[in-house]
Amino acid sequence: MLIFGHRGASGYAPENTLAAFELALEQGCTALELDVQLTRDEQLVVIHDFWVDRTTNGTGLVREMELEQIRQLDAGAWYDAKFAGEKIPTLEEVLNLVPEHILLNLELKIIPRMRGNIEQLVIDLLMSKNRQHQVIISSFDHSAIQIVQEYLPEIKTGLLLYGQLLDLPKYINANELDLFSIHPAYPYLTEHTVAVLNRLKKPIYTYTVNRSEDLGWCYQYGVDGVITDYPDQAQKLLEVYR
Numbered sequence: 001m002l003i004f005g006h007r008g009a010s011g012y013a014p015e016n017t018l019a020a021f022e023l024a025l026e027q028g029c030t031a032l033e034l035d036v037q038l039t040r041d042e043q044l045v046v047i048h049d050f051w052v053d054r055t056t057n058g059t060g061l062v063r064e065m066e067l068e069q070i071r072q073l074d075a076g077a078w079y080d081a082k083f084a085g086e087k088i089p090t091l092e093e094v095l096n097l098v099p100e101h102i103l104l105n106l107e108l109k110i111i112p113r114m115r116g117n118i119e120q121l122v123i124d125l126l127m128s129k130n131r132q133h134q135v136i137i138s139s140f141d142h143s144a145i146q147i148v149q150e151y152l153p154e155i156k157t158g159l160l161l162y163g164q165l166l167d168l169p170k171y172i173n174a175n176e177l178d179l180f181s182i183h184p185a186y187p188y189l190t191e192h193t194v195a196v197l198n199r200l201k202k203p204i205y206t207y208t209v210n211r212s213e214d215l216g217w218c219y220q221y222g223v224d225g226v227i228t229d230y231p232d233q234a235q236k237l238l239e240v241y242r
């Protein structure tokens with residue numbers, strides 16, 4: 001079972017910061033999930049919320065802020081004083097930090113009314129660094145997945161899902177989504193849903209699985225990967241099961 005550090009090792013360090021990614025790597029994590037957004041000046045930054053308010057000392061909508069403003073914010077002190085000085089990283093900084101063999105799940109966070117060309121910018125950056133291979137691009141905005149596929153058909157894409165589904169195979173076919181993986185929300189997974197998703201013959205990577213009993217459930221029902229805030233604990237538990 002593949003273990004993705006969700007926003008890095010975000011159970012121990014401020015989410016989506018270089019400190020959180022470094023820690024996940026130190027813990028032996030071989031896959032990372034991170035959230036990518038566009039600033040007003042079309043720079044790619046790594047932050048989960050559309051607003052900077054929860055995870056920094058600033059206020060404002062990421063899409064309405066310039067990179068320079070964003071770089072002045074402290075993205076660590078809200079979590080713990082020992083992380084004061086952590087910044088909202090750019091995607092490029094994360095790529096520079098993370099070794100090439102680590103699988104990166106880049107989740108594109110998009111406000112549809114304010115969408116720019118995040119897909120193209122992400123792919124251009126990946127290609128400029130020859131990092132387009134060990135990457136899965138996922139999004140709750142499924143039009144982003146279509147755009148990514150049109151722009152670079154060979155790149156891996158993951159379908160992010162939330163809630164109880166009707167006929168997923170029909171949805172995927174109707175929209176001609178050529179997916180690498182399916183990323184359902186764990187609370188909605190049942191044995192039946194796993195069986196339905198398994199018929200698509202694509203890896204299932206579920207989020208966000210933090211409790212040992214839930215990790216155990218995923219293992220028992222053959223889920224291919226978990227996205228977790230505690231990658232070290234997931235790893236330990238897996239060793240017990242093996």
Ligand code: G3P
Pocket residue numbers: 006033035048107138160183207208227
């Ligand atoms: O990519 C999995 C997961 O991160 C999706 O939800 O809200 O944590 O970005 P969220």
Ligand code: MG
Pocket residue numbers: 033034035107
């Ligand atoms: Mg995410």
